[in-house]
Amino acid sequence: MSFIFYDTETTGTNSAFDQILQFAAITTDADLNEVNRFEIRSRLLPYIVPSPRALQVTGLTIDDLLDEGHHSHYEMVCEIRRTLGRHCPAMFVGYNSLRFDEEFLRQAFYQCLHPPYLTNTGGSRRADALHLIRAAAILHPDAIKPAVSDKGGASFKLDRLAPANGFNHFNAHDALADVEALIHLCRIVRDRCPELWARFQKFGSKAAVESFLRREEAFLLLEFHPVSTGRYVVTPIGSNNANVAYCYDLTELWLSGWLRRPMLASLPIRRRLTSNARFTMASGPTRTPASARSAGWNRSASPPPPSG
Numbered sequence: 121m122s123f124i125f126y127d128t129e130t131t132g133t134n135s136a137f138d139q140i141l142q143f144a145a146i147t148t149d150a151d152l153n154e155v156n157r158f159e160i161r162s163r164l165l166p167y168i169v170p171s172p173r174a175l176q177v178t179g180l181t182i183d184d185l186l187d188e189g190h191h192s193h194y195e196m197v198c199e200i201r202r203t204l205g206r207h208c209p210a211m212f213v214g215y216n217s218l219r220f221d222e223e224f225l226r227q228a229f230y231q232c233l234h235p236p237y238l239t240n241t242g243g244s245r246r247a248d249a250l251h252l253i254r255a256a257a258i259l260h261p262d263a264i265k266p267a268v269s270d271k272g273g274a275s276f277k278l279d280r281l282a283p284a285n286g287f288n289h290f291n292a293h294d295a296l297a298d299v300e301a302l303i304h305l306c307r308i309v310r311d312r313c314p315e316l317w318a319r320f321q322k323f324g325s326k327a328a329v330e331s332f333l334r335r336e337e338a339f340l341l342l343e344f345h346p347v348s349t350g351r352y353v354v355t356p357i358g359s360n361n362a363n364v365a366y367c368y369d370l371t372e373l374w375l376s377g378w379l380r381r382p383m384l385a386s387l388p389i390r391r392r393l394t395s396n397a398r399f400t401m402a403s404g405p406t407r408t409p410a411s412a413r414s415a416g417w418n419r420s421a422s423p424p425p426p427s428g
Contacts, residue, residue: 121245121321122155123148124210125306127298128221129178131164131185132171135223139168139193141178141185143200143225144295147207152307158203159296162196163187178293197232200225209243211324215278215302218248245324249302250276251344252320256309258342258349263312264305281305323401326363332401333365333393339401341367341391354391367391 126145132138144159164170164185175181191199214221226236239246254276256264267280275281279292282301285308291297310317322328332339333356343350354367369391 121150122207122210123150123152123213124204124207125213125299125302126204126217126221126225127214127295127302128224129180129293129295130174130224131168132174133220135227137168138171138174138224139165140196140224140228141180142295143196144299145204146296146299146303147210148303152303152310154303156207157296157299160196160199161187161190162193163190165193193228194232197228197234201229201232201234201238204238208238209245211245211247211321212239213247213249213302213306215298216248216250218246222246240326245321247320247324249306249320251342252309252316253281253305254344254349255320255342256313256316258351259316260313264308278302319401329401330365333359336401338370341393341401343391352391363394365393367393 124145124147126143128140128144129142130138130140140162141164142159142161145157146154147156147158148154170182170185190196212222222239225239229236229238235241238244253264257266257274257276264281265284266274266276267284269275269277269280278298278301279289282289282292282304285305287301287304289297289301292301306317309320323332336356338353338355341350341352341354343352351371353370355370356365356367359365
């Protein structure tokens with residue numbers, strides 16, 4: 121399956137009240153060799169008030185937003201739909217895309233009377249490379265070097281992470297440059313963590329997630345939150361609909377060295393999993409309890425800050 125790596129630059133963070141200003145995508149083959157690239161910009165809609173913070177981040181001015189040389193918003197969205205549709209089915213990959221870019225893309229399609237679910241229908245899949253990179257930093261710490269935040273901790277912001285891993289990201293927050301940085305990081309993970317890369321592709325399918333949950337008695341779960349990553353050993357206990365599964369948290373029992381299956385009634389901690397949401401799974405506990413404790417496995421752990 122081919123990949124479509126994409127990114128958006130917008131007037132703000134609320135998909136219901138902001139708009140896409142720039143969209144870029146690079147299509148690759150299964151080996152991440154570039155096949156096609158696409159970039160387009162839109163004029164500001166008359167009823168949208170851009171966020172000053174968004175303008176500061178992107179470096180755009182009001183004159184840029186009103187440039188008559190850019191497409192109208194409707195023209196831009198129609199062209200995005202036509203261009204992406206020519207390369208489907210594909211696996212859509214963004215960076216923080218499940219929480220941000222995909223929401224804007226679906227809203228734009230809906231507003232312009234297009235079917236909104238292009239990224240996960242018609243045989244296409246969707247995945248968020250931010251989760252891939254954060255998983256690599258935890259499971260394969262020698263593969264990806266986290267950037268350093270202003271406070272000295274680990275940072276996974278693309279404009280910092282890409283330069284820390286060898287990409288010349290001089291034009292950060294340009295949609296096309298951000299897509300190039302994204303592909304660079306994915307190639308690193310593919311080359312250095314092939315098993316994780318394969319799992320990332322597999323779990324882009326909701327059906328694969330559901331099959332995994334039915335098959336595995338216990339597995340490692342990483343849940344990604346804005347400022348932390350939860351790390352758990354869990355066992356599935358059931359589901360109440362097609363999209364939600366529930367698991368018991370066995371982390372403390374596993375860390376204590378007790379690997380036998382306990383009585384479920386004695387385990388009050390439950391995890392709620394939504395198919396194709398913000399988590400990564402791996403079959404079976406592959407670390408010993410002692411090595412896991414030294415790596416920081418607990419209910420609210422975050423990756424340690426990078427050294428140097």
